[in-house]
Amino acid sequence: MSQNFKPRGHKDIEAVVQWAIAGGKSLEIVGHGSKRLLGRPAQYDATLDLSGHAGVILYEPQELVLSAKAGTPLAEITALLASKGQELAFEPMDYGPLFGGAQGLGTVGGMLAANVSGPRRIRVGAARDHLLGVVAVSGRGETFKSGGRVVKNVTGFDLCKLLAGSWGTLGILAEVTLKVLPQAKAEATLVAFGMNDGTAAAAMAAAMAAPLGVSGAAHLPDYVASRFDGLDEAEASTVFRIEGIATPLDDCIASLKRTVRPFGAFATLDEAASRRLWRAIRDVQPFWANGPCGDRPLWRISTTPSKGYEIAAKISPAAQLFYDWAGGLMWVAPPATQDCGAGEIRHAVAAAGGYATLVRAPAAVRASVAPFHPEAGALATLTRRVKENFDPKGVLNPGRMWAGV
Numbered sequence: 194m195s196q197n198f199k200p201r202g203h204k205d206i207e208a209v210v211q212w213a214i215a216g217g218k219s220l221e222i223v224g225h226g227s228k229r230l231l232g233r234p235a236q237y238d239a240t241l242d243l244s245g246h247a248g249v250i251l252y253e254p255q256e257l258v259l260s261a262k263a264g265t266p267l268a269e270i271t272a273l274l275a276s277k278g279q280e281l282a283f284e285p286m287d288y289g290p291l292f293g294g295a296q297g298l299g300t301v302g303g304m305l306a307a308n309v310s311g312p313r314r315i316r317v318g319a320a321r322d323h324l325l326g327v328v329a330v331s332g333r334g335e336t337f338k339s340g341g342r343v344v345k346n347v348t349g350f351d352l353c354k355l356l357a358g359s360w361g362t363l364g365i366l367a368e369v370t371l372k373v374l375p376q377a378k379a380e381a382t383l384v385a386f387g388m389n390d391g392t393a394a395a396a397m398a399a400a401m402a403a404p405l406g407v408s409g410a411a412h413l414p415d416y417v418a419s420r421f422d423g424l425d426e427a428e429a430s431t432v433f434r435i436e437g438i439a440t441p442l443d444d445c446i447a448s449l450k451r452t453v454r455p456f457g458a459f460a461t462l463d464e465a466a467s468r469r470l471w472r473a474i475r476d477v478q479p480f481w482a483n484g485p486c487g488d489r490p491l492w493r494i495s496t497t498p499s500k501g502y503e504i505a506a507k508i509s510p511a512a513q514l515f516y517d518w519a520g521g522l523m524w525v526a527p528p529a530t531q532d533c534g535a536g537e538i539r540h541a542v543a544a545a546g547g548y549a550t551l552v553r554a555p556a557a558v559r560a561s562v563a564p565f566h567p568e569a570g571a572l573a574t575l576t577r578r579v580k581e582n583f584d585p586k587g588v589l590n591p592g593r594m595w596a597g598v
Contacts, residue, residue: 196239200246203328203336203367209241210365211334213588222361222590224264224300227289228307232360232564234556235592241365243302250368254279258325260370263302270301274373282374283320284311286475291491291553293482302366308358311475312409312434315401315518321357323372329356329364332584340370355579361590362598363583377408377436382467383449384424385431385459388412390502390516393431396453397519398498400433403452405445409434410519411474417515420479423462423470432462434471474517477524482553486513486526490533490554494523496547507541509534535562542566565594 198209213220221237223229225244247264254277261270267285274280285304287296299309305327310319317323326340329352339352356364388396393412400407412431419427433453435445450459462470480486496504498520505514505523512527512534527534533554542549551564568576573595580587580598592598 197242198239199242199244202246203330206241206243206246206330206365206367207334207336209239210330210332210588213239214332214334214586217586218588219591220588222306222365224303225266225298227287227292227294227298228303230292231288231307231552232559232593233596234560235590237590243300243365246367247300249273251370254373257373258370259373260326260368261301262368263300263366265301266297267299267301267304268297275376278376279373280376281320281323281371282313282317283323284313284471284475285309285320286311286477288552290481290483291477293487296476301369301371305357305366305369306359306361312411312471312517315410315521316406316408317374319357321354324353324357324369325372326370327353327356327366328368329366331364332586332588336367337364360593362580362593363589365589378438379442380408380434380436380464380467381442381446382409382462382470383433383435383446383453383459384426384462385433385453386426386428387458388429388431390414390505393429393516394499394502394520396431397433399452400449401498401519403448405449405452406435406437407433407449408436409471409474409517412516412520413474414513414515417479417513420484421470421473422478423466423468423473432470432474434467474515479513479515480524480526489513489526489529490558491552492523492525492527492534492538493550493552494525494538494542494547496521496523496542496545500545500547504541504545504547507544508537531558532562533558539567563595568595 200206218238221240223242243264246262249261251260286309287299289296289298305320305324308320328338330336397410400410410433415429418424418430433449480491501516501520501523509527512525514523514525516523538549548566
């Protein structure tokens with residue numbers, strides 16, 4: 194039976210890592226476990242549970258800066274920011290329901306370790322672009338700092354971006370500092386109906402090229418459209434979100450209608466329906482574990498927006514999918530097969546360019562099919578060298594992303 198450690202401070206984290214090094218042990222790093230089933234299954238000697246290492250350390254609304262311990266629930270941070278009319282602009286998704294878990298269990302450390310970003314990424318960037326500073330513990334059992342608590346910080350090598358998206362394999366985030374932004378005063382969504390995937394890609398490209406401040410663009414094929422909160426139509430729907438202040442918003446919607454008019458008929462969602470819809474898109478609602486596709490594997494494909502529909506054309510027509518990030522992010526639920534569609538999906542992505550991650554699959558499949566996009570050549574060598582530098586004994590989440598790393 195593996196041991197469980199629940200540290201209260203970064204010195205406690207240091208002590209656990211040093212214990213693991215001394216005993217030749219490996220550590221599983223978790224918060225509330227909302228993403229625990231994503232990645233290669235592995236056997237660890239002990240679990241480092243960061244859920245008790247929680248709390249907001251600093252919040253300066255005037256400076257648009259917030260610092261928190263890694264185990265702080267995102268729901269707590271979101272509520273605090275909303276009380277001051279602010280938000281995490283990259284609107285991180287909630288992975289919990291995809292695995293049958295409850296909503297709202299994600300932590301700020303887990304969010305950054307996975308570099309989780311939502312629909313607004315196309316306008317404001319990814320989670321790592323909002324990370325100003327970290328206090329972290331390496332696999333050497335040493336605490337280090339990177340960045341700071343100001344928006345303009347260019348001191349030293351940017352370890353923040355390296356740690357974001359490393360899934361706890363390079364260092365254990367203890368404290369993080371984030372840039373926050375004011376919430377938009379108003380929002381609305383334009384829905385264009387009846388487009389096929391290729392036509393939708395062209396419409397989204399046109400909308401993103403126009404100076405309208407589109408903060409969300411997604412295409413929802415007819416077989417999934419009605420499963421999104423805020424959208425009742427059982428017809429292919431291409432949706433565009435505009436945010437701002439109320440008066441110019443009307444003008445922007447009118448301009449957007451002129452931009453997409455050649456592609457199909459349209460309707461407009463009010464603010465309440467718009468917010469429900471984009472939460473559902475952000476959290477991949479049609480493919481939740483308790484839904485009609487909950488027994489299917491789930492893939493996340495990131496590619497050039499103009500290439501998404503080309504990838505879809507090479508995937509089994511029995512797969513269900515939708516597009517976010519103006520076509521650059523695809524969520525694909527193929528039928529359950531022996532390799533969960535890995536062969537055809539990886540082949541299609543290799544031809545078009547991009548990255549495919551197997552988000553949900555049985556443990557046996559995740560053990561035989563690399564869940565994270567395979568690396569080769571110089572990139573794989575570099576990844577191993579970075580891992581060896583930060584975690585020479587292979588203590589932190591070994592094998593979580595790739596075998597032997």
